[in-house]
Amino acid sequence: MNMGTVDLIVLALLGAASALALLRLWIGPRSPDRIVATDTLAVIATAMIVFLALLFDSPLYLDVALLYGVLAFVGVIALARAIEGNRT
Amino acid sequence: MTLIADAFLILGALFCFLGALGVVRMPDVYNRIQAGTKAVTLGSLALLLGVGLHHPDWWPKLLAVGLFILLTNPIGSSTLARAFYNAGVPVWNKRRPGP
Amino acid sequence: MYQQLQQFTFSFVFAFVFWLLLVGSLDRQELVAGLLVAAAAGALTIGRRPVLAGFRLTPTAPLSLLGYLGSLLVALLRANIDMARRVLSPSLPIRPALVQVKTSLRSDLGRLVLANSITLTPGTLSVDVDDDTLLVHWIDCPPGTDMAAATQTIAGDFERHLRGFLQ
Structure with a gap:
């Protein structure tokens, strides 16, 4: 792994993005806001894992990213169902 | 070629950052979903395109990840918005700022 | 069968x-x-709700699909520039409201794709689908917009392309 300026810029921006999403997760103020923050964070994390595949030069991380995306999507749907209650 | 790929990488990361900034700045939950979904979707797609230009042999899997994000991210956001709406979360308005 | x-x-x-x-x-x-x-x-x-069965197999369907993808890409880019402008300006210029949009698409898949596209276009987020009416959260709604005008502005372009290859 050898990081150039571009890699550092991308990592800094993605890190700042996750920090902002975490800030929204921290301050809330209510649970819907926190769920939205988690959703955003999950997609940013997926993008980050894909970028890690490029940094570590290993396509194995792409499978990790895909699986992470699937799990995050299922989690969001489950949370939405839980908030919505028993309506169809 | 490397230059274009790098430009896409930075553009993608920038849009992810703007999306997260929108999630922090917007006044109510629906607007936060809007900012989050759109910017982060395009940001991840641009980042994926950048990675694909660096490694052309990865394109099938990158395409799978990209299609998955493009299909499921709006669905997830709409499902969340619908759940909040049915649970009675109010829409923010300039004349009567919500909670 | x-x-x-x-x-x-x-x-x-x-x-x-x-x-x-x-x-x-x-x-x-x-x-x-x-x-x-x-x-x-x-x-x-087999025997579940047919979500994927909404395609219309006509000779011009691939053309419509291409047109749809092109307009989706343009809309996605415009959406992000628009959203970046709103997020970065200090005064947050937004006028959010919920509006209703009528669709003429019949199949589940058609409505799903339309709702998805609306979520990805500038300033709109589909909230609910009830039969042929979509509930849309619009971030910059001009005051006094009625249903026909909202339908035309939000969904008109996509529907024209989607009707070519979806029912």
């Missing part, structure tokens, strides 16, 4: 293409395994 076969075919093709993207090779063993898995996945969907 015809409907079940149609649904199986759509699920099968979808699953098989996704499998090919995942394995990323055309070895004979991958193809055979993929055919088996896709056939199993297709068989599981």
Whole structure:
């Protein structure tokens, strides 16, 4: 792994993005806001894992990213169902 | 070629950052979903395109990840918005700022 | 019977293409395994709600699909520039409101794709689908907009393309 300026810029921006999403997760103020923050964070994390595949030069991380995306999507749907209650 | 790929990488990361900034700045939950979904979707797609230009042999899997994000991210956001709406979360308005 | 076969075919093709993207090779063993898995996945969907069966197979369908993808890409780019402008300006210029949009698409898949596209276009987020009416959260709603005007502004362009290859 050898990081150039571009890699550092991308990592800094993605890190700042996750920090902002975490800030929204921290301050809330209510649970819907926190769920939205988690959703955003999950997609940013997926993008980050894909970028890690490029940094570590290993396509194995792409499978990790895909699986992470699937799990995050299922989690969001489950949370939405839980908030919505028993309506169809 | 490397230059274009790098430009896409930075553009993608920038849009992810703007999306997260929108999630922090917007006044109510629906607007936060809007900012989050759109910017982060395009940001991840641009980042994926950048990675694909660096490694052309990865394109099938990158395409799978990209299609998955493009299909499921709006669905997830709409499902969340619908759940909040049915649970009675109010829409923010300039004349009567919500909670 | 015809409907079940149609649904199986759509699920099968979808699953098989996704499998090919995942394995990323055309070895004979991958193809055979993929055919088996896709056939199993297709068989599981028989008798469920036919979500994938909304395609309209006409000679001009691929053209409409291309037109739709192009307009979606343009809309996605415009959405992001628009959103970046709103997020970065200190005064947050937004006038959010909920509006209703009527759609003429009949199938579940058509409405799903339309709702998805609306979520990805500038300043709109689909909240609920109730029969042929979509509830849309609009971030910059001009005061006094009625349903016809909202439908035209939000969904008109996409619907024209989507009607070409979806029911």
